[in-house]
Amino acid sequence: MSTEILDEFTSQDYKYGFYTDVEADSLPPGLSRETIALISKKKNEPHWMLEWRLKAYERFLKMKEPHWAFVEYPPVDYQSIVYYSAPKKAQALKSLDEVDPEILKTYEKLGIPLHEQKALAGVAVDAVFDSVSVVTTFKKQLEEVGVIFCSMSEAIQNHPELVQRYLGSVVPASDNFFSALNSAVFTDGSFCYVPKGVRCPLELSTYFRINAAKTGQFERTLIVADEGSYVSYMEGCTAPMRDENQLHAAVVELVALGNAQIKYSTIQNWYPGDKDGKGGIYNFVTKRGLCAGENAKISWTQVETGSSITWKYPSCILKGDNSVGEFYSVAITNNKQQADTGTKMIHIGKNTKSTIVSKGISAGRSQNAYRGQVKIMKSAENARNFSQCDSMLMGNECGAHTFPYIEVKNPTATVEHEASTSKIGEDQIFYCNQRGISTEDAVSMIVHGFCKEVLAELPMEFAVEARRLLEISLEGSVG
Amino acid sequence: MSLLKITDLRAKIEGDGREILKGINLEIKAGEVHAIMGVNGSGKSTLANILGGKEGYEVTNGSIQFDGKDLLEMDPEVRAREGLFLAFQYPVELPGVLTTYFLRTALNSVRQHRGLPAMAVREFAAFVKEKAKLLELSDELLQRAVNEGFSGGEKKRNEVFQMAVLEPKLAILDETDSGLDIDALKTVAQGVNRLRSSERGMLVITHYQRLLNYIVPDVVHVMVDGRIVQSGGKELALELESRGYADFKESVSA
Numbered sequence A: 001m002s003t004e005i006l007d008e009f010t011s012q013d014y015k016y017g018f019y020t021d022v023e024a025d026s027l028p029p030g031l032s033r034e035t036i037a038l039i040s041k042k043k044n045e046p047h048w049m050l051e052w053r054l055k056a057y058e059r060f061l062k063m064k065e066p067h068w069a070f071v072e073y074p075p076v077d078y079q080s081i082v083y084y085s086a087p088k089k090a091q092a093l094k095s096l097d098e099v100d101p102e103i104l105k106t107y108e109k110l111g112i113p114l115h116e117q118k119a120l121a122g123v124a125v126d127a128v129f130d131s132v133s134v135v136t137t138f139k140k141q142l143e144e145v146g147v148i149f150c151s152m153s154e155a156i157q158n159h160p161e162l163v164q165r166y167l168g169s170v171v172p173a174s175d176n177f178f179s180a181l182n183s184a185v186f187t188d189g190s191f192c193y194v195p196k197g198v199r200c201p202l203e204l205s206t207y208f209r210i211n212a213a214k215t216g217q218f219e220r221t222l223i224v225a226d227e228g229s230y231v232s233y234m235e236g237c238t239a240p241m242r243d244e245n246q247l248h249a250a251v252v253e254l255v256a257l258g259n260a261q262i263k264y265s266t267i268q269n270w271y272p273g274d275k276d277g278k279g280g281i282y283n284f285v286t287k288r289g290l291c292a293g294e295n296a297k298i299s300w301t302q303v304e305t306g307s308s309i310t311w312k313y314p315s316c317i318l319k320g321d322n323s324v325g326e327f328y329s330v331a332i333t334n335n336k337q338q339a340d341t342g343t344k345m346i347h348i349g350k351n352t353k354s355t356i357v358s359k360g361i362s363a364g365r366s367q368n369a370y371r372g373q374v375k376i377m378k379s380a381e382n383a384r385n386f387s388q389c390d391s392m393l394m395g396n397e398c399g400a401h402t403f404p405y406i407e408v409k410n411p412t413a414t415v416e417h418e419a420s421t422s423k424i425g426e427d428q429i430f431y432c433n434q435r436g437i438s439t440e441d442a443v444s445m446i447v448h449g450f451c452k453e454v455l456a457e458l459p460m461e462f463a464v465e466a467r468r469l470l471e472i473s474l475e476g477s478v479g
Numbered sequence B: 001m002s003l004l005k006i007t008d009l010r011a012k013i014e015g016d017g018r019e020i021l022k023g024i025n026l027e028i029k030a031g032e033v034h035a036i037m038g039v040n041g042s043g044k045s046t047l048a049n050i051l052g053g054k055e056g057y058e059v060t061n062g063s064i065q066f067d068g069k070d071l072l073e074m075d076p077e078v079r080a081r082e083g084l085f086l087a088f089q090y091p092v093e094l095p096g097v098l099t100t101y102f103l104r105t106a107l108n109s110v111r112q113h114r115g116l117p118a119m120a121v122r123e124f125a126a127f128v129k130e131k132a133k134l135l136e137l138s139d140e141l142l143q144r145a146v147n148e149g150f151s152g153g154e155k156k157r158n159e160v161f162q163m164a165v166l167e168p169k170l171a172i173l174d175e176t177d178s179g180l181d182i183d184a185l186k187t188v189a190q191g192v193n194r195l196r197s198s199e200r201g202m203l204v205i206t207h208y209q210r211l212l213n214y215i216v217p218d219v220v221h222v223m224v225d226g227r228i229v230q231s232g233g234k235e236l237a238l239e240l241e242s243r244g245y246a247d248f249k250e251s252v253s254a
Helices: A002-010 A033-042 A047-061 A101-109 A114-120 A139-144 A152-158 A160-166 A177-185 A426-433 A439-455 A460-474 B044-052 B076-082 B099-113 B121-135 B152-166 B182-194 B210-214 B235-243 B245-253
Strands: A024-026 A085-087 A124-129 A132-136 A148-151 A190-194 A199-209 A220-225 A230-238 A246-248 A251-256 A261-269 A281-291 A297-304 A309-312 A315-318 A324-333 A338-347 A353-362 A367-376 A384-393 A399-408 A414-423 B002-013 B019-029 B033-037 B057-066 B084-087 B170-174 B201-206 B219-224 B227-232
Touching (some): A033 A047, A033 A177, A139 A148, A139 A199, A148 A152, A152 A190, A160 A190, A160 A220, A177 A251, A177 A281, A190 A199, A220 A230, A220 A261, A251 A261, A251 A297, A261 A460, A281 A297, A281 A324, A297 A309, A297 A338, A297 A439, A297 A460, A315 A324, A315 A353, A324 A338, A324 A367, A324 A439, A353 A367, A353 A399, A353 A439, A367 A384, A367 A414, A384 A399, A384 A439, A426 A439, A439 A460, B019 B044, B019 B057, B019 B201, B019 B227, B033 B235, B044 B084, B044 B201, B076 B084, B084 B152, B099 B152, B121 B152, B182 B210, B219 B245, B227 B235, B235 B245
Parallel strands (some): A124 A199, A220 A251, A246 A281, A251 A281, A261 A297, A281 A315, A309 A338, A315 A338, A324 A353, A338 A367, A367 A399, A384 A414, B033 B219, B084 B170
Antiparallel strands (some): A024 A085, B002 B019, B002 B057
């Protein structure tokens, strides 16, 4: 009986699989100096930006794709990827009315109608459709308090001094293969600057979509919180069903200066591939935050349910004394999905503190790995870390793996690591059944209970969406 | 009218040839409290699990009527909604799931099945408070995750509390006394006694006579090797205590 319901869950079709018919202005596939120059030219970029890209490309050519993660996939042909694709009618839009109705329809299907959000949630949305920002709302309200929130392209045009100062300061182009690739070819993304002492009055959010066929998605996000400021940023993703694997190599950089706080929340629900793992997104992302000043705080919260392959380690460099890094993660894999995700906490300043709470749920024939590094440098007097990594297995064919790396160079440090692996038990399900609760509700309840500490960290607007996602994709197989 | 009628029930563990229940006959009427006593391995808990609908057993013969319906045809959650409650010997933990949320979901599933409207949060809180008062049990357990980090006594108390909230027609208490000290035992027994009513049947499964000092049964059955070998009044429990199970075993094989 219960197996039938579980099969139903695990064989559920991806609910956001559809394709929007919008005329795209694309470059031919392939990567070369010429492609990069063309991207830069199409975006009307200043010369320094092109130089920066080309330098990154030089580094990229000398690097090799990393294969240390606990994932397997066929080789990626970087020459068959389209590196630039923009919806044609997407120039200089001032209001939602000017947005292509096709695009608006897509958002409605996703359950994120901009109109509603505008009215209800008070969320400023910088919606990224393919690679170019389509519309930005609430800009004015943000401008009043001096918050700059715009697309990366606009930032390059209008705030070159900030971009030049901070772009690549946390994740240098040379950091890794994918960050180098991103630095060379990124087409757009979000930029946010919160000035000194300002508490950003809105939750900022971006919805990403991957659309045009074979378009690699190379987002670039940069958030700078100046001294004593606060910002909460939400990123959420769903993607239409595609047959071919799509590469996504984003770079997200956060900079928190003294006494500043950045809260970065992600819901990632890209197409995970079908039951046999065909199709789906390769999500190779570099996310890193720098607590540059004293008492700075960066908090990453992520709910990862999509992509066929996830390779992602949102990290914190705790440079300022008393700075704080947090990482709260729920990663769910089902069918043939593979996830290798976790965090790095690099303690440099005195009295720095980090917390890691990771919840991995594996179902179907998936593999789910937590990989985390805690590094206490010599200078980090009285640094403290607490890590908790819990894994839950659903069924007998999936795997959960934990790879903690702990490196302590200062004897005053306190590092704690707790890990557990549990299996959603037949006994738990039966217990719920025996109280009149259906297997469907029981699984949902147990999974929510398991992820509770992480879900509690999400902003309200996201918590609802996260719950819905859990219901759709997390109620995995038991048996 | 009989609430539960078990006729010549034979069952084995799935994928294992061993027969555990070898022809059980048992009838419980509304308002009656029956006790089944037996040593470990006599099949007591298997019977409880089969009544609850746990997977892993194969019924090879016989029938079970519950309130006039074929129990074996129902999924476990339907049995619960129809009014069958199993107080577990080892209640499982549900980490992170608040007891109050769990119980409200359970109660509303049961209510929906019976054609009653769902209970809202506030109404449920009042309802639960009343139940706690009735049982003279504290309702602080409600604010904790289901059985997580509970002591043995707390777990059993929680089972009785859930029973009070779900108001079953038939309650099966599987070794509710195991692992309890005398004070906890009294508290739990008192709770059970408060829930005795002319409409409700109870089946108390235990190894020891001790529990039956506090929950006094109308009928006692002795179970040996998958069969009920003797039935009688409450005095049978005392007899069993003084003679020991060995005597009954011999009478079976004789």
